[in-house]
Amino acid sequence: MPLVVQKYGGTSVGDLDRIANVAKKVAACKDQGNEVVVVVSAMAGETDRLIDLAKRIDATPNESELDVLLATGEQVTVALLAITLESMGYKAKSYLGWQIPLRTDSAFGAARVTDVGREAIMADLAEGRIVIVAGFQGVDETDRITTLGRGGSDTSAVAVAAGLKADRCEIFTDVDGVYTTDPNITSKARKIHKIAYEEMLEMASLGAKVLYIRAVEFAMRHQVPVVVRSSFNDNEGTLVTEEHPDMEKESVSAVTCNTKEAKITLSGVADRPGIASQIFSMLSDANVVVDMIIQNSSADGKTDISFTVPEASLEKSLAICEDIKNKLGAEAVTGSNDIAKVSIIGLGMRSHTGVAAKMFTTLAEEGINIEMISTSEIKISCVIRKKYAELAVRALHDAFELDKVRR
Amino acid sequence: MPLVVQKYGGTSVGDLDRIANVAKKVAACKDQGNEVVVVVSAMAGETDRLIDLAKRIDATPNESELDVLLATGEQVTVALLAITLESMGYKAKSYLGWQIPLRTDSAFGAARVTDVGREAIMADLAEGRIVIVAGFQGVDETDRITTLGRGGSDTSAVAVAAGLKADRCEIFTDVDGVYTTDPNITSKARKIHKIAYEEMLEMASLGAKVLYIRAVEFAMRHQVPVVVRSSFNDNEGTLVTEEHPDMEKESVSAVTCNTKEAKITLSGVADRPGIASQIFSMLSDANVVVDMIIQNSSADGKTDISFTVPEASLEKSLAICEDIKNKLGAEAVTGSNDIAKVSIIGLGMRSHTGVAAKMFTTLAEEGINIEMISTSEIKISCVIRKKYAELAVRALHDAFELDKVRR
Numbered sequence: 001m002p003l004v005v006q007k008y009g010g011t012s013v014g015d016l017d018r019i020a021n022v023a024k025k026v027a028a029c030k031d032q033g034n035e036v037v038v039v040v041s042a043m044a045g046e047t048d049r050l051i052d053l054a055k056r057i058d059a060t061p062n063e064s065e066l067d068v069l070l071a072t073g074e075q076v077t078v079a080l081l082a083i084t085l086e087s088m089g090y091k092a093k094s095y096l097g098w099q100i101p102l103r104t105d106s107a108f109g110a111a112r113v114t115d116v117g118r119e120a121i122m123a124d125l126a127e128g129r130i131v132i133v134a135g136f137q138g139v140d141e142t143d144r145i146t147t148l149g150r151g152g153s154d155t156s157a158v159a160v161a162a163g164l165k166a167d168r169c170e171i172f173t174d175v176d177g178v179y180t181t182d183p184n185i186t187s188k189a190r191k192i193h194k195i196a197y198e199e200m201l202e203m204a205s206l207g208a209k210v211l212y213i214r215a216v217e218f219a220m221r222h223q224v225p226v227v228v229r230s231s232f233n234d235n236e237g238t239l240v241t242e243e244h245p246d247m248e249k250e251s252v253s254a255v256t257c258n259t260k261e262a263k264i265t266l267s268g269v270a271d272r273p274g275i276a277s278q279i280f281s282m283l284s285d286a287n288v289v290v291d292m293i294i295q296n297s298s299a300d301g302k303t304d305i306s307f308t309v310p311e312a313s314l315e316k317s318l319a320i321c322e323d324i325k326n327k328l329g330a331e332a333v334t335g336s337n338d339i340a341k342v343s344i345i346g347l348g349m350r351s352h353t354g355v356a357a358k359m360f361t362t363l364a365e366e367g368i369n370i371e372m373i374s375t376s377e378i379k380i381s382c383v384i385r386k387k388y389a390e391l392a393v394r395a396l397h398d399a400f401e402l403d404k405v406r407r
Numbered sequence: 408m409p410l411v412v413q414k415y416g417g418t419s420v421g422d423l424d425r426i427a428n429v430a431k432k433v434a435a436c437k438d439q440g441n442e443v444v445v446v447v448s449a450m451a452g453e454t455d456r457l458i459d460l461a462k463r464i465d466a467t468p469n470e471s472e473l474d475v476l477l478a479t480g481e482q483v484t485v486a487l488l489a490i491t492l493e494s495m496g497y498k499a500k501s502y503l504g505w506q507i508p509l510r511t512d513s514a515f516g517a518a519r520v521t522d523v524g525r526e527a528i529m530a531d532l533a534e535g536r537i538v539i540v541a542g543f544q545g546v547d548e549t550d551r552i553t554t555l556g557r558g559g560s561d562t563s564a565v566a567v568a569a570g571l572k573a574d575r576c577e578i579f580t581d582v583d584g585v586y587t588t589d590p591n592i593t594s595k596a597r598k599i600h601k602i603a604y605e606e607m608l609e610m611a612s613l614g615a616k617v618l619y620i621r622a623v624e625f626a627m628r629h630q631v632p633v634v635v636r637s638s639f640n641d642n643e644g645t646l647v648t649e650e651h652p653d654m655e656k657e658s659v660s661a662v663t664c665n666t667k668e669a670k671i672t673l674s675g676v677a678d679r680p681g682i683a684s685q686i687f688s689m690l691s692d693a694n695v696v697v698d699m700i701i702q703n704s705s706a707d708g709k710t711d712i713s714f715t716v717p718e719a720s721l722e723k724s725l726a727i728c729e730d731i732k733n734k735l736g737a738e739a740v741t742g743s744n745d746i747a748k749v750s751i752i753g754l755g756m757r758s759h760t761g762v763a764a765k766m767f768t769t770l771a772e773e774g775i776n777i778e779m780i781s782t783s784e785i786k787i788s789c790v791i792r793k794k795y796a797e798l799a800v801r802a803l804h805d806a807f808e809l810d811k812v813r814r
Contacts, residue, residue, distance in 0.1 A: 016463055050483070056423055057487065058494035065493065068501050069486035072479040076457070079476035080464065086472065087465035094475050098505065099550055143506055 002167040003035045003125070007135065007157035010044035011174050012231040013077050016084075022231065023084040025172075026130060030090065035125045037164065039135045039157040040081060042073025047136075063108035067137075067147045071097070074134035074153070082132050091129040095121065097137035097145065102159065104138035104146045111138055111146035113155060113218065116163025133160055151212025158215045162222035169224050171211060172231035177238030178203070178210055180402035181255040186394045188403040192253065193236070196243040199253050202345045202379045207258040216240065243347060251352035252400040257393050258341045259386055261291060262314040263372070264307055266321055268331025271303040275328065279305065282320055288313045292341070292374040292381065302331075306372060308383065311337045339371065340389035343381040344396055356380050362399040368392055409574045410442045410532070414542065414564035417451035418581050419638040420484050429638065430491040432579075433537060437497065442532045444571065446542045446564040447488055449480025454543075470515035474544075474554045478504070481541035481560070489539050498536045502528065504544035504552065509566065511545035511553045518545055518553035520562060520625065523570025540567055558619025565622045569629035576631050578618060579638035584645030585610070585617055587809035588662040593801045595810040599660065600643070603650040606660050609752045609786045614665040623647070650754060658755035658762050659807040664800050665748045666793055668698060669721040670778070671714055673728055675738025678710040682735065686712065689727055695720045699748070699781040699788065709738075713779060715790065718744045746778065747796035750788040751803055763787050769806040775799055 006029065008022050022040070030036045050069050054061040078094035085092035100121065104111035121131050135153025138146045148155050154171060161169035176191055178200065183189040195203075197220035204213040210228055219226045219240065229237025269275055276295065283290055293307040309317045314337055321333040342363075349355045359380055363370060368391065372383035384392055397403065413436065415429050429447070437443045457476050461468040485501035492499035507528065511518035528538050542560025545553045555562050561578060568576035583598055585607065590596040602610075604627035611620040617635055626633045626647065636644025676682055683702065690697055700714040716724045721744055728740040749770075756762045766787055770777060775798065779790035791799055804810065 016460070020464075053423070053487065054490055057427075057490050061490040062493040062499075065486045065489040065499075065501055068489070068503075069483060072482045072486075075479045075482070076460075076476060079472045079479075080460065082472040082475070083461055083464050083468040086469040092469075092472075094472055096475075 001033060001035050003037070003164060004029055005037045005039060005157055005161040005164070005166045005169045006172060007039040007153055007170065008041065008172045008231055009153065009174070010041040010046070012172055013040050013081070014044040016080070019077070019080050019084055023081060023088060025231070026081075026085065027088060027090055030130055037121065037125070037131045037133060037160060037166070038081065039133045039153055039160060040074065040077045041135050041153040042077055046073040046076070064144055067108045068145050070147050071134070071137040071145045074136050078132045078134045085130055085132075091127070092132055093124050093129050094132045094134070096134045098139040098143065100133065100160070102138040102156065104140055104148065106140040106142075106144070106146065108146055110149035111140070112214075113138060113148070113159040116159050118163055121164060148214070151215060154212045154215035155218055158218045158222075158224050158226060161224045162218065166224070168227055169219070170227045170229060170237075171215075172229060173210060174230065174232070175210060176230045176233070176235050177228050178208070178240070178254075180253070181393055181397050182257065185257065185390050186397055188394075188397055190403050190405065192238050194239045194241060194244070195253060196347050197240060198243065198378055199345050199347055200240045202343075202376065203254055203256055206256040206341070206343050206345070206379070206381070207260070208256055211240070250346065250400075251348035251355050252344045252346035252402065253348075254345050255393050255396045255400070255402065256343045256345065257389050259389055260311045261308045261339060261341055262311045262317075262335060262337035263339045263383060264309060264314070264317055264321055264333065264335045265304060266306075266325065266330050266333055267304040268302050269305055269328055270330075271301050276305065278328070279321075279324055282324060283309075283317060286316060286320055288317050288320070292372055292383065294372050294374070308339070308341065308372070338386045339383050340386045340392070341381050341383050342389065342392045342396065343379055344400065345379045347378050349378050349380070358399060359396065362395050363392055366391055366395050408440060408442050410444070410571060411436055412444045412446060412564055412568040412571070412573045412576045413579060414446040414560060414577065415448070415579045415638055416560065416581070417448040417453070419579055420447050420488070421451040423487070426484070426487050426491055430488060430495060432638070433488075433492065434495060434497055437537055444528065444532070444538045444540060444567060444573070445488065446540045446560055446567060447481065447484045448542050448560040449484055453480040453483070471551055474515045475552050477554050478541070478544040478552045481543050485539045485541045492537055492539075498534070499539055500531050500536050501539045501541070503541045505546040505550065507540065507567070509545040509563065511547055511555065513547040513549075513551065513553065515553055517556035518547070519621070520545060520555070520566040523566050525570055528571060555621070558622060561619045561622035562625055565625045565629075565631050565633060568631045569625065573631065575634055576626070577634045577636060577644075578622075579636060580617060581637065581639065582617060582635075583637045583640070583642050584635050585615070585647070585661075587660070588800055588804050589664065592664065592797050593804055595801075595804055597810050597812065599645050601646045601648060601651070602660060603754050604647060605650065605785055606752050606754055607647045609750075609783065610661055610663055613663040613748070613750045613752070613786070613788070614667070615663055618647070657753065657807075658759035659751045659753035659809065660755075661752050662800050662803045662807070662809065663750045663752065664796050666796055667718045668715045668746060668748055669718045669742060669744035670746045670790060671716060671721070671724055671728055671740065671742045672711060673732065673737050673740055674711040675709050676712055676735055677737075678708055683712065685735070686728075686731055689731060690716075690724060693723060693727055695724050695727070699779055699790065701779050701781070715746070715748065715779070745793045746790050747793045747799070748788050748790050749796065749799045749803065750786055751807065752786045754785050756785050756787075765806060766803065769802050770799055773798055773802050
């Protein structure tokens with residue numbers, strides 16, 4: 001009997017009617033002859049409500065106890081879904097993180113899954129039960145409750161699917177699947193039927209919110225086939241899976257755009273070993289997540305270093321850079337959030353030449369200046385002025401003909 | 408170092424300000440040189456809100472999953488209290504039922520405590536931590552979450568105090584302690600400084616809500632000294648403890664009154680063996696909790712059986728009795744909720760004669776007719792018309808001079 005793990009997010013279980021709707025979908029999957037494990041998030045808004053409660057006590061609440069608090073959100077949902085399925089005549093049983101157990105490290109608030117128990121759930125499935133797992137939560141080695149951070153329920157679902165060696169993991173969300181680009185930017189955006197883990201990983205790290213990066217990493221590492229689909233219709237969705245020969249035909253699979261970053265330039269820095277290390281250690285110590293880093297080649301023993309940070313970290317980062325400027329005797333610090341990062345992603349880039357040139361040409365033809373460039377094996381990102389973001393996405397989507405159905 | 412278990416109910420932790428107030432009291436106890444374990448209930452109204460949510464799905468929700476749902480109430484409170492204490496600079500750590508573990512049988516919704524783990528909490532206390540325990544919840548042998556039923560947090564507190572061999576268990580509530588009778592009925596009601604477990608047990612079973620019956624049973628069985636006191640002031644409270652010679656001086660310690668029962672009479676029943684068994688088995692099967700049972704002696708081979716049930720069960724019980732009447736060929740069934748049960752309780756009754764006579768005389772002098780009488784070794788209960796309830800309580804309180812301070 002195929003074993004299917006389904007995951008429903010907070011919007012899908014936002015009230016009792018929606019929970020009833022999820023129960024129907026779960027029951028249908030069971031009736032089709034599958035063994036079913038369901039992973040659910042907290043009801044929409046609940047996690048934020050609990051965080052707010054804790055922060056009214058203490059702006060930086062004890063992290064371990066905050067996780068105890070937050071874990072109640074998913075506990076409510078699993079119980080309500082189990083009660084609903086039982087009232088429909090199905091045998092259902094809820095599992096909290098510690099009952100599986102879903103073991104993690106002790107990084108409260110952003111724990112990483114280390115192991116997933118198999119025996120208990122498999123025994124319940126064998127007895128015909130639908131198993132309902134609380135997403136987002138686990139336990140560390142000392143049996144303290146942990147949570148997995150933003151998108152944690154996706155990670156829970158993939159981790160449980162890997163642990164149980166499920167045949168597939170279905171992530172139900174409020175969109176139909178993974179698109180070639182944001183459909184709000186261009187109506188030509190097309191749903192991708194099949195995408196490789198590596199591409200999905202790049203898209204997630206570039207800000208596509210459809211699937212969280214840790215979940216994709218976990219799926220890739222454990223070769224879990226993941227389907228992203230809508231909880232509001234029966235459309236097919238997008239399969240995230242291993243790279244496959246027929247995926248290589250085209251060079252570019254998707255265009256993404258992130259307008260939530262800011263750019264900082266530290267100019268006239270002495271060009272000697274260890275300078276970059278000093279700068280980025282200080283930012284790291286302040287928990288600033290630096291994304292792109294560009295250092296220009298230097299002629300006069302001085303260099304300019306530019307990098308991007310989340311928009312929300314701009315003020316903090318500028319203050320740190322002022323400090324660095326004074327310490328290192330640099331010339332100036334400038335910062336701006338008037339930027340957008342536009343990226344193209346595709347496995348095919350590895351074998352196709354001229355992809356980068358085509359991207360730069362396309363942007364140039366639209367009169368868009370490129371301020372920073374960063375590349376990986378299967379991705380090229382360009383930082384441009386924010387006002388050109390949508391134009392750039394549409395132009396690149398057209399240039400690489402992403403509206404054409406393939407595969 | 409003395410080990411104190413404190414328990415705070417739902418009203419005492421009803422919002423963040425009240426939780427801050429509890430944290431101050433807990434911290435003061437710790438600062439006085441005690442090891443402190445705090446047991447807390449869900450925030451006032453939360454358990455009812457969760458029950459309502461479940462019942463909107465199913466009038467009789469799956470009992471195991473309902474317990475998973477309800478257990479979140481206390482989980483929220485322990486986390487918030489721990490966060491508060493940590494923000495005040497104390498080391499605090501929350502414990503859920505499964506983390507202690509507090510083992511129970513599998514009677515979901517009304518589980519009985521079977522064992523309380525000691526090692527983990529003692530280790531935390533030894534390291535100077537304040538331990539915060541989620542009341543009302545435990546785990547059965549298969550690691551399913553259970554809840555202990557109404558007043559369950561009192562039971563949790565006493566069970567934890569017993570398990571840890573605490574020096575005392577303080578139950579903080581919205582009243583000052585245990586009174587000789589309800590102060591709303593007579594201003595002469597006096598706070599009792601010390602009361603025996605047996606007396607408290609009778610009072611709890613007679614409807615005094617200050618301490619729940621299972622908690623008292625547990626305290627008596629394990630000889631845990633319990634102090635009932637107010638969470639809103641520093642008054643001394645009432646010590647519930649072992650029987651002690653100086654308690655025996657007076658015959659009666661308290662008067663209670665319960666107006667939430669109803670009386671049913673099944674008349675003209677054949678007086679033969681097994682009839683009572685049939686009647687009360689059927690009521691028991693329907694989950695009706697029968698209190699007093701009176702069977703008149705019979706002359707003509709027929710008898711009348713009267714008994715009391717909770718007012719809320721009157722309709723259901725009457726329907727069952729109609730059924731019984733037809734099956735057994737009884738003559739009539741009558742029911743009334745126009746009754747009150749007035750009781751006097753006191754260890755001294757065992758050695759003092761004439762207590763019952765004095766009670767009956769007192770009621771007679773007020774012109775109050777007694778409809779049913781039931782006695783135990785340390786208690787006499789009389790059922791009277793409801794309108795006389797307060798008059799009877801005041802008269803008995805005066806007659807036994809309960810307003811005079813002793814002990």
